[in-house]
Amino acid sequence: MRYKRFLNLTEPLTRKSAFLFGARNTGKTSLYQTDLKFDRAYNLLEVSLLRQLKTNPGLIGQQIKKKGELIVIDEIQKIPELLDEVQNCIQKHGTRFLLTGSSARKLKREHANLLGGRATRLELFPLVSAEIKDFNLLRYLNHGGLPSHYLATKSSLDSELDDYVSLYLKEEISDEALTRNLDAFSRFIDIMAIHSGDELAIENFANDCAIKATTFRNYLSILIDTLIGFEVTPFLATKKRKAITRSKFFLVDVGVTNYLAKRKNIEFGSEAFGKAFEHFIAQELRAYLSYNRIKEPLSYWRSTSQFEVDFVVGMQLAIEVKSTKNVHDQHLKGLRALREEKKVANFCVVSTEANTRKVDGITIYAYADFLESLWSGSLIMR
Numbered sequence: 001m002r003y004k005r006f007l008n009l010t011e012p013l014t015r016k017s018a019f020l021f022g023a024r025n026t027g028k029t030s031l032y033q034t035d036l037k038f039d040r041a042y043n044l045l046e047v048s049l050l051r052q053l054k055t056n057p058g059l060i061g062q063q064i065k066k067k068g069e070l071i072v073i074d075e076i077q078k079i080p081e082l083l084d085e086v087q088n089c090i091q092k093h094g095t096r097f098l099l100t101g102s103s104a105r106k107l108k109r110e111h112a113n114l115l116g117g118r119a120t121r122l123e124l125f126p127l128v129s130a131e132i133k134d135f136n137l138l139r140y141l142n143h144g145g146l147p148s149h150y151l152a153t154k155s156s157l158d159s160e161l162d163d164y165v166s167l168y169l170k171e172e173i174s175d176e177a178l179t180r181n182l183d184a185f186s187r188f189i190d191i192m193a194i195h196s197g198d199e200l201a202i203e204n205f206a207n208d209c210a211i212k213a214t215t216f217r218n219y220l221s222i223l224i225d226t227l228i229g230f231e232v233t234p235f236l237a238t239k240k241r242k243a244i245t246r247s248k249f250f251l252v253d254v255g256v257t258n259y260l261a262k263r264k265n266i267e268f269g270s271e272a273f274g275k276a277f278e279h280f281i282a283q284e285l286r287a288y289l290s291y292n293r294i295k296e297p298l299s300y301w302r303s304t305s306q307f308e309v310d311f312v313v314g315m316q317l318a319i320e321v322k323s324t325k326n327v328h329d330q331h332l333k334g335l336r337a338l339r340e341e342k343k344v345a346n347f348c349v350v351s352t353e354a355n356t357r358k359v360d361g362i363t364i365y366a367y368a369d370f371l372e373s374l375w376s377g378s379l380i381m382r
Contacts, residue, residue, distance in 0.1 A: 017097040022124035023227040036194040041072040105225035125287040130375035141276040144255015161259040235312040241303035307337040341342030
């Protein structure tokens with residue numbers, strides 16, 4: 001099944017080249033094959049082509065036939081040195097490139113300028129609710145948003161997820177020699193799945209993983225650079241109440257997270273539903289901001305006196321995520337405390353209530369109404 005993705009490749013590529021980053025299986029290849037009219041594509045997962053271009057990177061320039069061609073190089077991180085040839089073709093022939101990758105680590109290490117501003121950065125995420133016809137929340141929370149996983153049968157889902165994790169550990173971690181101790185890294189990623197959505201208590205988590213804190217930080221940077229995890233930074237603008245300064249960390253997809261954390265059969269009202277629901281909202285917000293090129297930071301707020309708000313988008317919107325079907329006054333304490341700071345414009349709760357309502361200036365959304373408002377562009381402005 002093909003999904004109409006929100007990420008627009010055509011418009012940025014009319015002006016300049018672009019990097020398209022995304023974790024494995026998010027659908028980068030399907031997207032450019034469906035949405036772009038390109039002159040040529042080089043897939044560096046093809047072993048013979050990989051060897052040929054490693055030996056003769058100038059082949060790309062030699063095959064250019066006219067000015068302004070659009071060329072795709074898939075999995076550019078396999079040969080970072082190709083960026084020199086790419087830059088030469090841009091300058092000499094006005095060539096536009098779409099450079100896809102599932103890791104930015106080698107590119108950042110070996111070609112830190114990433115073409116020195118000659119290419120914009122785009123990112124493709126797991127499917128979002130607005131891309132899925134007849135969206136089903138429970139299916140998403142159990143299966144995740146990677147296209148091949150969302151529609152998988154229950155009987156095949158564990159196998160799909162196991163293959164995904166194994167491929168990630170092999171091709172992104174082992175083959176690229178990002179760490180020598182794959183067993184320790186595997187334990188680390190399991191622990192990070194259990195704590196996905198939690199504050200980064202690095203010393204404690206490192207002890208759980210039986211590794212040093214410095215190793216933990218290095219592993220964390222690997223997860224971020226290989227696009228398998230992301231941070232939600234602390235909101236620090238409050239003055240009346242001092243804020244906690246630790247970030248939260250989420251793995252890229254709720255389905256992969258559940259598999260690694262050994263969470264099974266998430267249902268409304270179950271113990272695991274709340275964490276998975278918050279994780280899902282984090283994914284939706286992150287994707288919305290990126291696809292719409294909105295530069296507002298996605299953060300969270302917790303005071304040292306233990307008031308907390310799950311997400312804060314710039315100074316525009318504070319969001320509390322509650323899995324309950326009955327939001328009551330106690331659930332609004334964090335939002336009210338943050339509102340007293342007079343820093344954020346609007347406040348809401350995302351819940352499983354049947355209908356949307358407003359209490360004391362705070363909108364309590366049924367989750368379907370929140371998602372519709374988010375993707376229609378009425379909640380967060382450019």
